[in-house]
Amino acid sequence: MLIWTISSVQIIAQEKQDTNKVVLQPSEDLKVDGDIFLPFQTMKKVRTTGNIAVVDANESLESDSRLDFNAHLNGKVPGAFGNFDFHRLGDAVTVVDGVIRDASYLNMQEIEQITVLKDAYSRMLYGSDGDAAVILITTKSGAKFKKVLKFTLEQGLQTALSMPKFLDAATYMETYNKAFKNDGNTNSFYRQGVIDSTRNNYDPLLYPNNDYWGPEFVNNASNFTNFYSEASGGNDKVQYFLNLGWKRSKGWLALPEKDGSNRLNLRGKVDFEVNDWLKMKTDIVAIFDFYNGPQSSTFFSDASTLLPNSFPLLIPMDRVLNLSSLAGQNPVGTSLLGGTSVYQQNLYGDMIRGGKRSDINRFLQYMVGFDINLEKLTKGLKLSGLFDLDFFNYYSQFIDNNYAVYALGLPDVAGDFNLTKIGVDKFTTAQTVNNDFSSFNRSYNGYLTANYDRIFGKHQVSVVALGYYKQLVENEVVQDLKRLRFGAQANYTYDNKYILEAGLLSEGSNKMNPDSRFKTVPSFGAAWILSNENFMKNNSVVDFIKLRGSYGVLVNDNWTLGDYNGYFLYEQNYARTGTFTYNNSLNANSIVTIQSLGNIYDFQSRKEFVGGFDAYLLNKKLWIESSYWNSLSSGNMVALANNAPATLGIIPFGNFNSTRYQGVELGLSYNEQVGDIKMNLGVNYAYATSAITKWEEPIYPDQNKHLSRVGNPINAMWGLTDDGLYSSADFEPDGTTLVAGLPVPSYGVVRPGDIKYLDVNGDEIINSDDESALGVNSNSQQISLIIDLNYKNWQLFILGIGSWGGNGFKNSDYYWFRGNEAKYSEVALNAFDPENPNPNAEYPRLSLGNGDNNYKNSTFWMYDRSSFSISAVQLGYDFNLPPNATLKSLKLYARGSNLLSAGKNIDILQLNWDSAPQNRVFAFGLIANFEY
Amino acid sequence: MKIKMNAKKIKLVLLILPVLIALGSCEEYLNVPSEADVTEEKVFGTYNLFQGYVDQMYPCILDHNRTYYTCTGEMGGEAISPGGNHTSYRALRGNYRDFLDRGYYQTTDFVGIWQNGWRVIRMCNIGLKNLESGSLVATDEEKKLIEGQLRFFRAYFHFEIANAWGPMPYINEVLADDFQKPRYYEYKGKENFQATMEYVVEDFEKAAQLLPVAWPDPSTQLGRLTALAALSYKAKALLWAGSPLMNENSGGAAEVNTEYMERAAIAADEAIKMAENNPASYGLVDWADYSRNFARTDKTVVWTKETIVALYRNNFEKEVFSEYTGRSNAVNSGVFGGNAQQSTPTQNYVDRFEMADGSLYNPAVHDADNALRWNGRDPRFRHAIYVDGDFPCTGKQLKMWTLPTKGATIATDGQLTPYVIKKFWPFNVSDKAGDATLTLNYAFNSPQMRLADVYLMYAEATNWAYGAGNNGNATAPGANHTALEAVNLVRQRVGHVPTTATGGAHGNFHTLILNERAVELCYESNHLWNDIRRYKIGETLHGSSILTLDFDQGYTIFQRREVLKMTFEKRQYWLPLPRSLTFLYPEFPQNDGWN
Incomplete structure (x- = not known):
């Protein structure tokens, strides 16, 4: 605060008559000259020193009508890895109209501009919240004397990219028999006759073959509708902006009466000028999101767990001998629901008889703000303030029903049988609300800013000072999150060539010791516009080039350690954990345990440098931007299990772990017009890497030094290294004793066909000490290609995204069959067969055990995550309209997402085996724009 | 460029400053609601609350046969096991590092000396700090009881940790930031192990003054710490400080330190007198009841008049x-x-x-x-x-x-x-x-301290202090018994024959005492391991045969057979410290041989 005051005094002192106003090129190009939204101020992009990407929503929507705002960042913004991660620093925070909040409910059409802040200086004013990148979203407002009415209607279809492939009942039983045999049994578990009858579909009642992922249960396509309307306008005093959005999407389930959600977005925004120096604004948003579906919300995981051969789902009543003696039947058509006393869950029954569920999500936002123009006091001075209340309310209503299932008795000669009823049919209409599925959260945000913006000859100065308060109140959480911060940023531009920026932020957090709840950190930036130097003025190749660099220190309190979610760590605290009886049970007392000592700690910090350049070449046809980043996240809080003296008597928490993140990004964009064809081609590329520089871990003895995390990436995958499968040559004649000299696995007895591991530390035992860093679990490189073509009224947009450099472990239950109730997927067919031993089998020996040796993260299960996919394709047509018509534009379009994907392991990457499938989207839409 | 501030600019500053100052006073917005944490008043406010806090330390008293599954005090060759999880299996092979995760240093909560010891020491220091400055409303008598127990626990765990790992910093404050306490230091003119023991003895002495000889109501207060417990442990700490291994560690020769033996003998005699003057509460039990010291099946707490310190347990299952x-x-x-x-x-x-x-x-x-x-x-x-x-x-x-x-x-x-x-x-x-x-x-129950042990400690210390190491007729000044009388009290109580002032068939009174300890205290704790370490006998056992006896059903053949050669290297006199801790600061080094 003090600093800010001084700097404002200095600025005032430097003031000169602003006669010769510097005006940059009069263009709306957001890459250089356009005004862009920055934290708590707007500024021409050219005057920034940081690494900032800007997306103009209207422009982006022009050729790409996807609704999610982050679809307009991934692939379109250099440095993006997926939808939310920039520079691989972790999920970015979203800021909507100055307030830190979740933005997942926003429609792209409501948005005016998105600014992505990818360097420490640019995002410093967001303190703890801005530790990773900041996505700054500014929503639209009404314009003066321009009434706009806009409608968008989109109808689409989603098809599944991939469905899990589980074995049919006959193959399942055969596979089970193999595993059974592999475990040393000489007989078969399932008789061949049963398997054959099942395969030949002899009688599905006696030999069931349930395909829960089949069309009977899961639709192969679902559909959705998006509607969006907007009305805005105003006069010189009042401007309004209203929108209404509706989004309907159907789920994948074929059987239940309802499976789908509806979302309604409403926004009303009014800006009004009270007088010539005071402007007020209000923004009210209401979102309602309803999901209606079957009572059970676990269909997909059930479908991947329930075995194909356990019982017939439906039993036709005409084959039941004792029908008359079965009281109170509730047939499904002409059938009864099957089941056994062990398996009473019938997925068919779950879907149509289990009851209903409605999830209701409500979000309410109320925001009021003001702008005070203090031009009269001092030119260029403005005060602004804003107060915001957000309410989130979520609850689920259930109709809980029970249904009876019927177990088959032994068939008679005709193949008919008696049934035994298990359970009861109990249907209700009463709705219940389960507290486990409800929440009510509130958040309060408020800020005050002072902006000062003046030009004095060749000097241009912009200053913003800020106080920001944030509080989050959550149900049943002892301590509210509270943050208070004060900051200031100043930009000084000289002669349109040299730019210096400096800022200070004082971050306050209630997680810190009351003696020192604030910490003040600086950030700086500098840029040099070479193209405005005389020696570059007449360069025929380079139209514009700016070198930029910024360095900043950020602090954050983003930890949740200890028993109070990261709070109270500074004090000795106690917890009551039940009752302690003493005095030979005569007295009782609360057990008081010491939960933490008065830990001594500081904010976690990040020191980040980002440098790069922006350039226009070839008559502004080619845009190039590139940056290098080096970001050291240090002093991250951990329990100091290995780094605090035992004499403390308790494991303290402290600042310890550090990781350095580095990488480069490149963005290219080329515009060309040939006759009627206008094209824009873009390429964005980024490479990110990280290395842990300090880690809370044991000091490993020499043979286990490889276990140290230091030097390895933060997203390293740790596991064993496989050496293929054991062959019979690895064993003594008894088949279970490993020949002398081979390292002994500590995971139980192994046999030929089990995974053989390398003894990394050479201690002749295979255990977790033989793990090492095998790769990283997310792709380290991403490239995107953008093709945007215009021919007369036609537009074609194609976005392709490729990424590589990361790996994954096939370690889910789709690949690992633990125990004797595992559901086999098709990968089980590749298992090592002891009768036909192939040491290069793709899958180890099956067993009905827990697979303690084989099912360990190791190179055996690793797969490459590289892929390339056409994320979006859109073909649009703009109708020719008479120039004076109220209808200003009318567009029809067809679009598709995820149309085409390629990659070595695309089948693994596209498979959701225990949740709704990933999808491919086809949609048609219409956009009408009226202005009057 | 002129530097000038006119009135208008000053007005501006004056306008902005209040806004910022208003924001600055927002610090209180970061405050924490008081209902969110348990206050010290609620922990230490009354005698009953405070005593409840202290009572949580009682379950931390050791029982060497129950710190964890298959963990016992059998570290000196008294037993042998084929299984790697047993203490005896690892001990005989010198695998002391394994005790870092099983037995001595346990990673599970509420067992293990290393973790629990330091934890209880911290609890003691917090308790003592609150006793001094806190809000406890209680009578002086009640405050004495609490302080006595806290001091005992603090000394007891320092003693047990130092016994196993060697000299340790004596933590008598609530450590916060200045925690790099050296392992080796001087106190009261003594160094290293003896310096640690001086602190230990000081707390035990104070505890002995504060605690009652016996708690008034045995029916509800059985198992609580007493003045006799403090005196007995004081004697033990002094006896340990005077033993050759510890004397050598403290800068002396690897021989008995008679000064400490004198202090130990007097302290032990003080304890014996306290017990003998309170026959209603203390005494060696008769042979008929001897086994009730260790186990019983009548759903009563394993505790006799002989028990001085033990882990009080009243769960039967x-x-x-x-x-x-x-x-x-x-x-x-x-x-x-x-x-x-x-x-x-x-x-x-x-x-x-x-x-x-x-x-x-x-x-x-x-x-x-x-x-x-x-x-x-x-x-x-x-x-x-x-x-x-x-x-x-x-x-x-x-x-x-x-x-x-x-x-x-x-x-x-x-x-x-x-x-x-x-x-x-x-x-x-x-x-x-x-x-x-x-x-x-x-x-x-495996008693940690019982009266028979006190008699034997008295005899051991007196023999060295006043009998030059081989005279059972020696006696501490003003003591109730000679060393020989003390040993014979223990022997004759079980119906065994008395021995002589020169150790009877053992030929030496000290040798006899060590044998007597091995027999009387067998399997109760890590007594044998402590004794072979204290007198540096361990190394002489290195490579010696651990024997079994083979015989036939008809008892016609009896053959001894070597099962294992015992490993006892010099480094085994002290347990290894958790490795990472020894790299934290130079004053907290690893024990020799375990780096």
Whole structure:
């Protein structure tokens, strides 16, 4: 605060008559000259020193009508890895109209501009919240004397990219028999006759073959509708902006009466000028999101767990001998629901008889703000303030029903049988609300800013000072999150060539010791516009080039350690954990345990440098931007299990772990017009890497030094290294004793066909000490290609995204069959067969055990995550309209997402085996724009 | 460019400043609501609350046979096991690092000396700080009780940690930031181990003044710490400080320090007097009740007039057998339950039990003598150990011959010697055989300090301080007993013959005392390990044979056989410290040989 005051005094002192106003090129190009939204101020992009990407929503929507705002960042913004991660620093925070909040409910059409802040200086004013990148979203407002009415209607279809492939009942039983045999049994578990009858579909009642992922249960396509309307306008005093959005999407389930959600977005925004120096604004948003579906919300995981051969789902009543003696039947058509006393869950029954569920999500936002123009006091001075209340309310209503299932008795000669009823049919209409599925959260945000913006000859100065308060109140959480911060940023531009920026932020957090709840950190930036130097003025190749660099220190309190979610760590605290009886049970007392000592700690910090350049070449046809980043996240809080003296008597928490993140990004964009064809081609590329520089871990003895995390990436995958499968040559004649000299696995007895591991530390035992860093679990490189073509009224947009450099472990239950109730997927067919031993089998020996040796993260299960996919394709047509018509534009379009994907392991990457499938989207839409 | 501030600009500054100052006062918005945490008043406000806080330390008192499954105090060669989880298995092989995660240094909460010790020490310091400055509303008498217990616990855990790991910083404040305390330091003119013991003794002395000789109501206050507990441990700390290993560690020669032995003898005598002056509360129990010191099946707490410090337990359940005794002691899991591997007495240890007449056991003569091999011995032998042919449960006989083939008992689970520890395993207690009711009402306890131990400590210290190391007639000034009288009190109470001032058949009074400790205190704690370390006997055992006895069912052949060569290297005199901690700061180094 003090600093800010001084700097404002200095600025005032430097003031000169602003006669010769510097005006940059009069263009709306957001890459250089356009005004862009920055934290708590707007500024021409050219005057920034940081690494900032800007997306103009209207422009982006022009050729790409996807609704999610982050679809307009991934692939379109250099440095993006997926939808939310920039520079691989972790999920970015979203800021909507100055307030830190979740933005997942926003429609792209409501948005005016998105600014992505990818360097420490640019995002410093967001303190703890801005530790990773900041996505700054500014929503639209009404314009003066321009009434706009806009409608968008989109109808689409989603098809599944991939469905899990589980074995049919006959193959399942055969596979089970193999595993059974592999475990040393000489007989078969399932008789061949049963398997054959099942395969030949002899009688599905006696030999069931349930395909829960089949069309009977899961639709192969679902559909959705998006509607969006907007009305805005105003006069010189009042401007309004209203929108209404509706989004309907159907789920994948074929059987239940309802499976789908509806979302309604409403926004009303009014800006009004009270007088010539005071402007007020209000923004009210209401979102309602309803999901209606079957009572059970676990269909997909059930479908991947329930075995194909356990019982017939439906039993036709005409084959039941004792029908008359079965009281109170509730047939499904002409059938009864099957089941056994062990398996009473019938997925068919779950879907149509289990009851209903409605999830209701409500979000309410109320925001009021003001702008005070203090031009009269001092030119260029403005005060602004804003107060915001957000309410989130979520609850689920259930109709809980029970249904009876019927177990088959032994068939008679005709193949008919008696049934035994298990359970009861109990249907209700009463709705219940389960507290486990409800929440009510509130958040309060408020800020005050002072902006000062003046030009004095060749000097241009912009200053913003800020106080920001944030509080989050959550149900049943002892301590509210509270943050208070004060900051200031100043930009000084000289002669349109040299730019210096400096800022200070004082971050306050209630997680810190009351003696020192604030910490003040600086950030700086500098840029040099070479193209405005005389020696570059007449360069025929380079139209514009700016070198930029910024360095900043950020602090954050983003930890949740200890028993109070990261709070109270500074004090000795106690917890009551039940009752302690003493005095030979005569007295009782609360057990008081010491939960933490008065830990001594500081904010976690990040020191980040980002440098790069922006350039226009070839008559502004080619845009190039590139940056290098080096970001050291240090002093991250951990329990100091290995780094605090035992004499403390308790494991303290402290600042310890550090990781350095580095990488480069490149963005290219080329515009060309040939006759009627206008094209824009873009390429964005980024490479990110990280290395842990300090880690809370044991000091490993020499043979286990490889276990140290230091030097390895933060997203390293740790596991064993496989050496293929054991062959019979690895064993003594008894088949279970490993020949002398081979390292002994500590995971139980192994046999030929089990995974053989390398003894990394050479201690002749295979255990977790033989793990090492095998790769990283997310792709380290991403490239995107953008093709945007215009021919007369036609537009074609194609976005392709490729990424590589990361790996994954096939370690889910789709690949690992633990125990004797595992559901086999098709990968089980590749298992090592002891009768036909192939040491290069793709899958180890099956067993009905827990697979303690084989099912360990190791190179055996690793797969490459590289892929390339056409994320979006859109073909649009703009109708020719008479120039004076109220209808200003009318567009029809067809679009598709995820149309085409390629990659070595695309089948693994596209498979959701225990949740709704990933999808491919086809949609048609219409956009009408009226202005009057 | 002119630098000038006109009135307008000053006005601007004046306008903005209040806004920022208003924001600045927002610091209170970051405050924490008081209901969110447990305040110290709620923990330490009244005597009952405070005593409840102290009471949570009582479960941390050690029981070496119950710190964890298959963890025992058998670290000196008194037992051997075929299984890697048993303390005795690792100890005989010198795998002391393994004790870092099992037994001594336990990573699970509420067991293990290392973690629990430091935790309780911290709790003590917090308690003492609050006693001094806090809001406790209680009578002076009540405050004395609390302070006495806190000081005892603080000293007790420092003593136990130093006993195993060597000199340690004495933590007598609530450590916050200045925690790099050196392991080696000087206090009261003493260094290292002895310096640590000086602190320990100081706290025990203070505790002895504050605590009652006996708590007024034994029916509800049994098991609480007393002045006698503090005095006994004071004697133990001094005796340890005066022992050769510890004297050498403290900068002296590897020999007995007579100054400390004098102090130890006087302290032990003080304890003995306190016990003998309060016969209603203390005394050696009769032979008939001797076993009640260790185990019982009548659903009463294992505690006698002889018990001074022990882990007070009043839970009785089958699991006491199935999880502890069964896993450590009970053989043949198929018949008796428990574990498939057991820790059983070594022949070497069995040999230490004298013959009934006080003469030594002579393998060459007695091994083959059916009348004297397992009979006609010190009565404590058959009290502590089962031999072949005994019945731990009705109808379940031990069949432990190995020639020419193994008997049913010994054939099953890989038991290495034909003996079974009986001391904590009363008749008919088993989760497979025996009597279900007895098993449900079963409890055992390994006393940490009992009166017999105090008599033997007195004898040991007095013999060195006033008898030049081999004179049982020595006596501490003003003491109730000579060293010999003290030893004979312990021997004669169990019905054994008295010994002489020169150690009878052992030929030396000190040798006799160490043997007496091995016999009287067998399997109760890590007494044997402590004794072979204190007198630096461990190294002489390196490479020595751990023996078993092979025989046939008809008792016609008896052959000794080496099961294992014992490992005891010099570094084993102290346990290794957790590795990472020794790299934290130079003043907290690893023990020699464990780097």
